[in-house]
Amino acid sequence: MDATITLTVDGRERTLTVDTRTTVLDALREHLDVTSPKKGCDHGQCGSCTVLLDGRRALPCLALAVAHDGADVTTADGLATDGELHPVARAFLDADAYQCGYCTPGQVCSAAAVLAEAGEGWPSAVTPDLDAERVTLDRSEIAERMSGNLCRCGAYANIVDAVASVAGTDGGAR
Amino acid sequence: MSTPEMLTPRAMGTPRRRVEGPAKVTGTARYAAEHPLDRPVHLHPVLATIPRGRVTAIDTSAAEAVDGVVAVLTTRDADALADTSDREFTVLQDDEIGFRGQYVGAVLADTPEAAREGADRVEVTYEQDDFRAVLDPDAGELYAPDAVNPAFATDSVIGDADAALGEAEVVVDATYTTATTHNNPLEPHSSIVVWEPDGGRFTIFDSTQGVSTTRSNVATVFGMDEADVDVISPHVGGGFGSKGNLHANVVLACLAARRVPGRPVKYPLTRQQMFSLVGYRTPTIQHVRLGATREGRLSALVHDVVEQTSRTKEFAEQTATYSRSVYAAPHRRTTHRLDMLDVPVPSWMRAPGECPGSFAAEVAMDELAVACDVDPVELRIRNEPDADPETGKPFSSRHLVECLRRGADRFGWSRRDPTPRARLVDGWWSGTGVAASAYPTNRSPGSGATIRYHRPAADGAEHWDVEIAAADIGTGARTVLGQIAADALGVDVDTVEVTVGDTAVPPATVAGGSSGTASWGSAVVDAAQRFRAKYGTDPSDGDEIEGATPENDWSEHYAMSAFGAQFAEVLVHADTGEVRVPRMLGVFAAGRILNPVTARSQFIGGMTMGLSMALHEDSVMDPRSGHVVNHDLANYHIASCADVGDMDAEWIDEEDPYVNPMGSKGIGEIGIVGAAAVVANAAYHATGVRVRSAPMLVDHFLD
Ligand code: FES
Numbered sequence: 001m002d003a004t005i006t007l008t009v010d011g012r013e014r015t016l017t018v019d020t021r022t023t024v025l026d027a028l029r030e031h032l033d034v035t036s037p038k039k040g041c042d043h044g045q046c047g048s049c050t051v052l053l054d055g056r057r058a059l060p061c062l063a064l065a066v067a068h069d070g071a072d073v074t075t076a077d078g079l080a081t082d083g084e085l086h087p088v089a090r091a092f093l094d095a096d097a098y099q100c101g102y103c104t105p106g107q108v109c110s111a112a113a114v115l116a117e118a119g120e121g122w123p124s125a126v127t128p129d130l131d132a133e134r135v136t137l138d139r140s141e142i143a144e145r146m147s148g149n150l151c152r153c154g155a156y157a158n159i160v161d162a163v164a165s166v167a168g169t170d171g172g173a174r
Numbered sequence: 175m176s177t178p179e180m181l182t183p184r185a186m187g188t189p190r191r192r193v194e195g196p197a198k199v200t201g202t203a204r205y206a207a208e209h210p211l212d213r214p215v216h217l218h219p220v221l222a223t224i225p226r227g228r229v230t231a232i233d234t235s236a237a238e239a240v241d242g243v244v245a246v247l248t249t250r251d252a253d254a255l256a257d258t259s260d261r262e263f264t265v266l267q268d269d270e271i272g273f274r275g276q277y278v279g280a281v282l283a284d285t286p287e288a289a290r291e292g293a294d295r296v297e298v299t300y301e302q303d304d305f306r307a308v309l310d311p312d313a314g315e316l317y318a319p320d321a322v323n324p325a326f327a328t329d330s331v332i333g334d335a336d337a338a339l340g341e342a343e344v345v346v347d348a349t350y351t352t353a354t355t356h357n358n359p360l361e362p363h364s365s366i367v368v369w370e371p372d373g374g375r376f377t378i379f380d381s382t383q384g385v386s387t388t389r390s391n392v393a394t395v396f397g398m399d400e401a402d403v404d405v406i407s408p409h410v411g412g413g414f415g416s417k418g419n420l421h422a423n424v425v426l427a428c429l430a431a432r433r434v435p436g437r438p439v440k441y442p443l444t445r446q447q448m449f450s451l452v453g454y455r456t457p458t459i460q461h462v463r464l465g466a467t468r469e470g471r472l473s474a475l476v477h478d479v480v481e482q483t484s485r486t487k488e489f490a491e492q493t494a495t496y497s498r499s500v501y502a503a504p505h506r507r508t509t510h511r512l513d514m515l516d517v518p519v520p521s522w523m524r525a526p527g528e529c530p531g532s533f534a535a536e537v538a539m540d541e542l543a544v545a546c547d548v549d550p551v552e553l554r555i556r557n558e559p560d561a562d563p564e565t566g567k568p569f570s571s572r573h574l575v576e577c578l579r580r581g582a583d584r585f586g587w588s589r590r591d592p593t594p595r596a597r598l599v600d601g602w603w604s605g606t607g608v609a610a611s612a613y614p615t616n617r618s619p620g621s622g623a624t625i626r627y628h629r630p631a632a633d634g635a636e637h638w639d640v641e642i643a644a645a646d647i648g649t650g651a652r653t654v655l656g657q658i659a660a661d662a663l664g665v666d667v668d669t670v671e672v673t674v675g676d677t678a679v680p681p682a683t684v685a686g687g688s689s690g691t692a693s694w695g696s697a698v699v700d701a702a703q704r705f706r707a708k709y710g711t712d713p714s715d716g717d718e719i720e721g722a723t724p725e726n727d728w729s730e731h732y733a734m735s736a737f738g739a740q741f742a743e744v745l746v747h748a749d750t751g752e753v754r755v756p757r758m759l760g761v762f763a764a765g766r767i768l769n770p771v772t773a774r775s776q777f778i779g780g781m782t783m784g785l786s787m788a789l790h791e792d793s794v795m796d797p798r799s800g801h802v803v804n805h806d807l808a809n810y811h812i813a814s815c816a817d818v819g820d821m822d823a824e825w826i827d828e829e830d831p832y833v834n835p836m837g838s839k840g841i842g843e844i845g846i847v848g849a850a851a852v853v854a855n856a857a858y859h860a861t862g863v864r865v866r867s868a869p870m871l872v873d874h875f876l877d
């Protein structure tokens with residue numbers, strides 16, 4: 001069965017007809033040629049497809065497209081504004097926080113969301129004070145919050161450096 | 175022979191960010207399955223559900239009735255392949271099943287959903303034979319392969335190790351095991367294949383560690399001229415060996431493409447399919463015996479390995495070769511024996527041989543240090559050989575001792591109390607450990623490179639094209655080859671543009687054996703030297719020349735390896751047995767480091783994969799079904815961000831003119847060598863519990 005839906009992808013409204021079994025990830029990659037979100041597992045286990053779905057990080061391989069008619073999707077590509085890289089993307093370049101690059105767009109989207117979540121006081125499993133208004137993104141907070149994004153190249157140490165540099169918790173190391 | 179001349183480093187050795195970085199952090203770099211082609215056909219395979227036997231019937235009618243299905247391929251109707259000598263590549267040619275998860279069919283459809291539904295509806299009937307799928311030295315006939323990967327002697331014997339063990343003052347005699355592990359690059363193996371029937375050409379967008387290898391293998395299997403197979407692979411989402419050899423998935427996609435001439439067939443593997451079709455590391459059982467004086471000087475070193483191979487195709491991991499070159503001992507023996515099973519074909523996984531072999535060898539050395547009451551850093555220094563212990567050749571350069579000393583210094587080793595199970599802080603036992611790393615320095619002949627000069631008339635700025643069908647699988651090859659070319663030509667690195675990953679440019683050897691930069695870089699240097707010899711310093715627009723990787727005559731005279739020392743701090747929870755690794759440091763001696771940014775990433779990437787092997791990785795084979803039961807990333811655990819603490823790598827400056835004109839040694843694999851051992855050794859120091867298997871489990875630490 002097919003359905004026609006509209007998605008706003010990186011600021012552009014796109015109307016498309018999909019099989020009702022199509023995930024948001026396949027809608028992006030196979031229907032709209034938006035391949036910034038990567039497919040590493042298709043089961044919500046690796047994080048490489050991470051995008052911002054209506055402003056929050058989400059795994060589009062676990063979301064059916066028909067259930068997200070009208071949604072707003074921002075990919076790592078769409079995080080750039082006026083041709084300028086997002087500060088997180090810039091920090092990934094500076095820290096060499098990637099190797100093959102396949103997990104990277106997902107890492108960048110996740111990191112952008114982590115900064116916002118911490119700013120809003122969302123606690124994680126390692127947050128000492130659950131009622132704090134803001135969470136300081138020290139290394140253990142960053143590592144914990146970025147652990148849904150696997151990197152087989154093993155860039156984790158540099159990923160934490162990159163996120164800490166944007167969060168301002170790297171002591172100016174970079 | 176006089177000492178060979180090395181390139182003067184100007185761009186080499188300077189930190190340079192990856193040239194394709196902006197495309198990777200935005201996701202606009204196109205990986206194999208992402209090339210936009212019109213009207214693709216999606217492929218979903220049908221996999222054997224028995225481990226051994228044969229297909230007796232296939233009913234495709236329900237699949238063909240699915241809306242959107244274009245074609246169904248099975249063992250009954252696939253095109254005949256020209257070369258069926260390699261059973262791994264003999265896809266859909268007969269009804270025999272050699273392992274569970276083997277291809278028995280494929281459904282092609284206009285959408286991925288229809289292809290998957292169609293594949294579900296193919297009804298296959300089997301006749302199953304008796305089988306064995308789990309390594310068991312007592313159940314089968316172990317045999318000695320003719321050679322171990324790629325062409326090392328199966329056994330090596332020097333002196334009389336048994337007699338020396340009998341006379342030794344101290345003996346360590348223990349068996350170590352490592353689990354089956356799967357490479358699991360984050361980008362699944364993927365291809366898009368177009369068959370042009372006019373003239374008979376394949377165009378293959380592939381995720382591969384070597385486009386030239388894919389081209390020649392496909393040409394052989396299909397009986398075609400290599401020139402009629404184009405392979406394009408600009409970006410590769412990791413491989414770690416599993417994309418080094420051709421695997422059956424590409425053959426299947428090519429067979430499918432012939433069924434729908436002119437239409438691109440798109441086949442990205444699912445994560446689950448990667449557990450049976452694209453290689454893995456064999457489990458190992460390693461019996462190590464060390465004989466030594468009370469001061470810890472080795473008199474005997476024996477490393478006997480049992481591991482598995484597949485009835486479909488032999489692969490013999492060279493696990494004991496690590497023990498052939500690292501420590502001095504007058505009496506030594508290494509052996510490899512295989513158990514042939516009805517399982518998927520094992521293959522290369524990062525540092526085949528050295529990775530599992532170093533786990534056994536380096537934990538055994540830690541046991542010897544404890545038995546002799548000698549500091550484990552000092553023990554390794556005491557057993558440093560003057561020359562390669564087996565061949566007697568001098569090392570072209572070897573700085574293991576310096577790595578150990580530098581690492582010990584930086585890690586604060588001198589403050590270490592050797593007593594095990596002596597530090598309990600907040601419920602965590604804490605300890606530290608050391609292990610050595612080594613990986614051979616390889617360079618393969620067979621690569622070419624083109625250098626072309628441009629001087630656009632308008633502004634007169636010069637520009638150089640460097641073209642070689644190398645692979646950048648995340649190593650930074652594209653960036654580093656530009657640095658090499660700049661120094662070989664004596665030009666500004668920003669004027670050099672490098673093209674890799676395309677059979678339209680001169681062929682290159684595979685990104686494997688940590689040989690890529692050495693092999694490809696040598697071809698680039700050769701081309702640069704020929705260019706200058708022919709055109710001098712004032713070339714004309716469009717001048718170009720081709721070069722090739724020369725043989726290295728020095729490898730007959732010298733043993734060549736990179737070395738390193740790894741240190742780790744481990745915490746083991748006293749009540750739960752949870753293992754954490756808050757600190758890990760690697761110090762390496764690997765020739766000239768051509769790009770400190772990408773090199774450090776490769777070192778810590780290897781160390782992280784070793785940490786992952788120590789803590790998590792374990793493909794669980796079901797003996798009743800021949801199936802890896804934990805065949806996805808929720809159940810096959812790899813290290814995540816929170817597993818990694820303070821991790822760093824550094825290196826000592828090493829001049830080695832004999833390895834290649836850049837003076838560089840391969841660095842893609844050495845980081846994983848010794849990494850699992852150092853975690854196990856630190857865990858022993860923390861808890862007093864000697865774990866002789868990887869991965870370590872919480873059970874090991876609980877009474
Ligand atoms: S592809 Fe979505 S989490 Fe792996």
Ligand code: FES
Nearest residue numbers: 099103151152153
């Ligand atoms: S950069 Fe390769 S998986 Fe993360």
